[in-house]
Amino acid sequence: MGRLNIKNINPHVVEAKYAVRGELAVKSEEYRAKIRKGDAKDLPFDQVISANIGNPQQLDQKPITFFRQVLSLLENPLLLEHEDVLINSLGYKSDVISRAKWLLSQVGSVGAYSASAGVPAIKESIAKFLEKRDGFAADPAHIYLSAGASSGVNTLLHTICAGPDTGILVPIPQYPLYTASLSVLDAKCVPYYLDESSNWGTSLEEIKESYEKAKSSGTDVRAIVIINPGNPTGASLSEGDIRSVIDFAVQENLVIMADEVYQTNVFLGAFHSFREILLKLQKENSDKYKGVELASLHSISKGMVGECGHRGGYFELIGFDPEVEAEIYKFVSITLCAPVIGQCLVELMVNPPQKGEPSFELYDKEYSKIFNGLKERAFALYEAFKDMEGVECGEPQGSMYLFPTIHVPAKAAEAAKKEGRTPDELYCMRLLEATGVCVVPGSGFGQREGSLHFRTTFLAPGTEWIGSIKKFHKEFMDEFR
Amino acid sequence: MGRLNIKNINPHVVEAKYAVRGELAVKSEEYRAKIRKGDAKDLPFDQVISANIGNPQQLDQKPITFFRQVLSLLENPLLLEHEDVLINSLGYKSDVISRAKWLLSQVGSVGAYSASAGVPAIKESIAKFLEKRDGFAADPAHIYLSAGASSGVNTLLHTICAGPDTGILVPIPQYPLYTASLSVLDAKCVPYYLDESSNWGTSLEEIKESYEKAKSSGTDVRAIVIINPGNPTGASLSEGDIRSVIDFAVQENLVIMADEVYQTNVFLGAFHSFREILLKLQKENSDKYKGVELASLHSISKGMVGECGHRGGYFELIGFDPEVEAEIYKFVSITLCAPVIGQCLVELMVNPPQKGEPSFELYDKEYSKIFNGLKERAFALYEAFKDMEGVECGEPQGSMYLFPTIHVPAKAAEAAKKEGRTPDELYCMRLLEATGVCVVPGSGFGQREGSLHFRTTFLAPGTEWIGSIKKFHKEFMDEFR
Numbered sequence: 001m002g003r004l005n006i007k008n009i010n011p012h013v014v015e016a017k018y019a020v021r022g023e024l025a026v027k028s029e030e031y032r033a034k035i036r037k038g039d040a041k042d043l044p045f046d047q048v049i050s051a052n053i054g055n056p057q058q059l060d061q062k063p064i065t066f067f068r069q070v071l072s073l074l075e076n077p078l079l080l081e082h083e084d085v086l087i088n089s090l091g092y093k094s095d096v097i098s099r100a101k102w103l104l105s106q107v108g109s110v111g112a113y114s115a116s117a118g119v120p121a122i123k124e125s126i127a128k129f130l131e132k133r134d135g136f137a138a139d140p141a142h143i144y145l146s147a148g149a150s151s152g153v154n155t156l157l158h159t160i161c162a163g164p165d166t167g168i169l170v171p172i173p174q175y176p177l178y179t180a181s182l183s184v185l186d187a188k189c190v191p192y193y194l195d196e197s198s199n200w201g202t203s204l205e206e207i208k209e210s211y212e213k214a215k216s217s218g219t220d221v222r223a224i225v226i227i228n229p230g231n232p233t234g235a236s237l238s239e240g241d242i243r244s245v246i247d248f249a250v251q252e253n254l255v256i257m258a259d260e261v262y263q264t265n266v267f268l269g270a271f272h273s274f275r276e277i278l279l280k281l282q283k284e285n286s287d288k289y290k291g292v293e294l295a296s297l298h299s300i301s302k303g304m305v306g307e308c309g310h311r312g313g314y315f316e317l318i319g320f321d322p323e324v325e326a327e328i329y330k331f332v333s334i335t336l337c338a339p340v341i342g343q344c345l346v347e348l349m350v351n352p353p354q355k356g357e358p359s360f361e362l363y364d365k366e367y368s369k370i371f372n373g374l375k376e377r378a379f380a381l382y383e384a385f386k387d388m389e390g391v392e393c394g395e396p397q398g399s400m401y402l403f404p405t406i407h408v409p410a411k412a413a414e415a416a417k418k419e420g421r422t423p424d425e426l427y428c429m430r431l432l433e434a435t436g437v438c439v440v441p442g443s444g445f446g447q448r449e450g451s452l453h454f455r456t457t458f459l460a461p462g463t464e465w466i467g468s469i470k471k472f473h474k475e476f477m478d479e480f481r
Numbered sequence: 482m483g484r485l486n487i488k489n490i491n492p493h494v495v496e497a498k499y500a501v502r503g504e505l506a507v508k509s510e511e512y513r514a515k516i517r518k519g520d521a522k523d524l525p526f527d528q529v530i531s532a533n534i535g536n537p538q539q540l541d542q543k544p545i546t547f548f549r550q551v552l553s554l555l556e557n558p559l560l561l562e563h564e565d566v567l568i569n570s571l572g573y574k575s576d577v578i579s580r581a582k583w584l585l586s587q588v589g590s591v592g593a594y595s596a597s598a599g600v601p602a603i604k605e606s607i608a609k610f611l612e613k614r615d616g617f618a619a620d621p622a623h624i625y626l627s628a629g630a631s632s633g634v635n636t637l638l639h640t641i642c643a644g645p646d647t648g649i650l651v652p653i654p655q656y657p658l659y660t661a662s663l664s665v666l667d668a669k670c671v672p673y674y675l676d677e678s679s680n681w682g683t684s685l686e687e688i689k690e691s692y693e694k695a696k697s698s699g700t701d702v703r704a705i706v707i708i709n710p711g712n713p714t715g716a717s718l719s720e721g722d723i724r725s726v727i728d729f730a731v732q733e734n735l736v737i738m739a740d741e742v743y744q745t746n747v748f749l750g751a752f753h754s755f756r757e758i759l760l761k762l763q764k765e766n767s768d769k770y771k772g773v774e775l776a777s778l779h780s781i782s783k784g785m786v787g788e789c790g791h792r793g794g795y796f797e798l799i800g801f802d803p804e805v806e807a808e809i810y811k812f813v814s815i816t817l818c819a820p821v822i823g824q825c826l827v828e829l830m831v832n833p834p835q836k837g838e839p840s841f842e843l844y845d846k847e848y849s850k851i852f853n854g855l856k857e858r859a860f861a862l863y864e865a866f867k868d869m870e871g872v873e874c875g876e877p878q879g880s881m882y883l884f885p886t887i888h889v890p891a892k893a894a895e896a897a898k899k900e901g902r903t904p905d906e907l908y909c910m911r912l913l914e915a916t917g918v919c920v921v922p923g924s925g926f927g928q929r930e931g932s933l934h935f936r937t938t939f940l941a942p943g944t945e946w947i948g949s950i951k952k953f954h955k956e957f958m959d960e961f962r
Contacts, residue, residue, distance in 0.1 A: 309821035
């Protein structure tokens with residue numbers, strides 16, 4: 001066969017697309033390296049703004065002190081021999097020390113593998129959190145720690161996808177992890193469009209139509225993915241939307257995969273977990289809903305935690321066949337375990353300092369500051385988009401993103417075609433080249449034929465970069481008018 | 482299709498086997514939980530010894546102080562505002578502080594995603610380490626940080642395996658990550674037996690025979706996996722063995738995957754990396770060797786580092802087609818990045834304190850203590866095996882394991898058959914039930930038809946557990962005689 005080349009390696013890996021870290025991201029990193037080397041005199045900007053990826057601590061978000069103080073003790077337990085120094089000279093509170101001691105008593109060393117599905121005591125903390133959040137008890141036996149939610153998605157899709165005819169309903173626009181993973185697995189993405197005109201909510205008609213079309217062409221649709229709050233849209237689903245998705249899943253025997261990593265990033269409306277609504281429905285009508293299979297995912301990467309570099313997360317299963325769960329357990333055991341320090345951070349996220357505890361005041365202050373900062377930035381960016389010709393953007397709802405529609409002149413579409421790009425790719429590439437602001441074209445997430453968007457995070461501090469987008473946009477529109 | 486069940490999920494996941502964390506491991510965890518709850522009066526032992534998995538810090542191995550001090554500062558950079566306290570009250574040396582500052586200047590926050598392939602400065606440190614180890618410069622552009630070596634293996638096999646006809650040569654016995662991953666990928670494991678009679682070295686005849694057999698039955702053999710030093714065998718390959726594997730790879734256009742995670746766990750002979758020998762050969766005869774594709778893997782999980790819970794590692798590529806590397810880059814970018822604190826630990830592993838630096842003395846003392854402790858325990862266990870009837874075991878060579886042959890009476894084989902087990906599975910299950918010592922049957926790694934083994938780590942402290950194995954063995958032999 002000769003050496004490895006693009007024609008003889010895994011074609012499904014070659015087919016996979018992952019725009020969030022694609023050509024634009026690579027080019028932005030080249031600019032950043034140039035600037036670092038002081039070699040950027042020819043560039044029309046002096047910094048790169050990575051608005052392409054939800055990476056809070058790369059930009060301005062500070063880690064929460066309580067979390068990191070505990071982690072420092074887990075990494076160096078010898079510090080616990082100097083409690084007086086920690087408290088009197090370094091400002092550690094007693095609850096930091098007691099939490100670190102308790103976690104160490106449960107994990108042993110953070111340098112040791114944990115049980116495959118995670119540290120038992122951490123799974124118990126997650127179960128308590130779920131009960132408090134949703135009002136229904138959870139069983140730690142069905143909780144699996146993962147390396148971020150991505151690794152959980154990988155596990156679930158690997159298990160569910162039985163072959164090239166398996167289809168998974170995926171919202172469009174979507175976070176491209178789903179389409180990329182389905183490509184690699186050689187399974188079928190069955191896209192259903194979200195309804196931009198109603199704040200990117202789910203439309204049951206869209207889901208049904210897409211499902212029926214896939215089914216009639218021989219696809220065995222096995223699951224529906226919901227990203228709630230939405231990525232890239234930011235939308236929080238209403239309780240009614242969630243109920244109708246569950247009803248549809250019941251009717252068609254679909255597994256529900258609820259990606260809820262943005263559950264605390266909500267500015268508009270309220271977050272309802274699929275778990276909460278499902279368990280309510282089961283209480284109301286056990287016969288109808290008892291068989292529903294729900295996998296809910298969460299992560300330390302987003303929200304006010306923002307610890308994506310630590311790769312922590314979990315998923316919880318409801319209603320899965322025990323033999324299927326045994327296979328999921330085996331699959332996670334092949335990669336041994338999720339990073340243990342990330343597991344500990346999951347514990348801290350789901351069990352933060354409570355009112356009256358020594359670290360609460362600072363925790364609460366830091367948490368609120370991050371939340372309010374994100375909201376302010378989201379609205380500042382939204383106001384800028386409102387001012388831009390040919391740009392439409394819904395009011396910020398949540399997550400870390402805005403996903404405006406752009407209308408570009410016909411000449412821009414022609415220029416894009418010449419370069420072998422879509423018009424939104426051209427727009428984003430030009431934006432990067434002119435301003436150093438890196439965003440992701442809507443085509444990276446999927447969008448309705450004929451519509452154009454881009455996704456930008458609102459994590460970057462200041463308003464200067466927003467001004468530079470406005471200036472670029474005017475010049476771009478003028479150039480191609 | 483109805484709900485998910487064992488018959489309709491991914492059959493390749495169902496087929497995968499991973500004995501290291503299989504039935505025995507699960508049962509041992511149940512025992513451990515019972516003991517913790519004080520509910521173990523009916524058990525004939527009062528502790529569980531997890532000798533089934535190379536998990537140093539779960540047992541007795543202490544983390545290296547320098548590493549953990551640096552990590553504590555990376556987790557809580559606010560501590561760096563109190564250098565005097567760190568130095569005068571907590572015993573941190575100046576090189577701990579300067580290393581933490583330098584790492585933070587490179588990664589920003591350990592809570593932020595890094596570049597997909599890892600933090601550039603950490604890749605540079607790895608390149609320097611490779612140059613120092615092998616005598617040949619390395620290019621950071623071809624180094625990829627990973628979540629342990631397991632995740633690197635997953636990336637490489639995903640890319641190389643193009644379909645059900647792709648075959649990968651895998652040593653037998655082997656670490657079951659390889660066979661499990663190939664099952665999941667629906668690719669073919671092409672097994673080649675290691676030569677127990679020559680200290681588990683590679684036999685070129687075996688490799689050729691296995692290769693030809695696979696080829697003639699239509700398998701497209703694309704790569705050869707080498708685990709050096711061996712897992713579960715502990716053997717370090719001689720330079721001659723390595724040369725002949727490279728020659729064979731040249732002749733048949735095979736990618737070489739060198740799993741070298743035990744490179745510092747060597748008691749007998751010397752470790753030669755495939756990289757060193759390949760680059761020597763390329764220097765001697767560039768024409769013949771220039772096209773060789775080599776992927777070498779390393780990890781923080783083993784050796785005197787033993788930080789498996791942190792999930793850190795890397796792989797380096799030599800001779801890969803740039804288009805193929807671009808696909809590997811894309812694949813790793815889908816899972817975003819390796820845990821950043823684990824990446825930092827890779828940096829510390831490849832760039833430890835040097836002679837004359839403040840932390841060197843303690844580092845060196847701790848490192849040597851761990852090394853000598855492992856060696857002593859390996860030999861203590863070896864001596865015990867020598868005394869046991871029907872047990873043959875080679876002298877300990879390295880890694881963290883011994884892999885003795887066991888000969889059991891015919892009646893034991895019959896009893897096993899009745900229970901639906903292999904005789905080595907029966908032996909290991911009985912051992913666990915009688916002593917609390919959990920080991921892995923040889924069938925979990927592969928062994929020649931008719932031969933029986935088990936793998937045990939030699940990480941557990943003390944000699945009591947070794948005594949309990951001896952006692953059990955005698956009773957087992959007597960029972961079935």
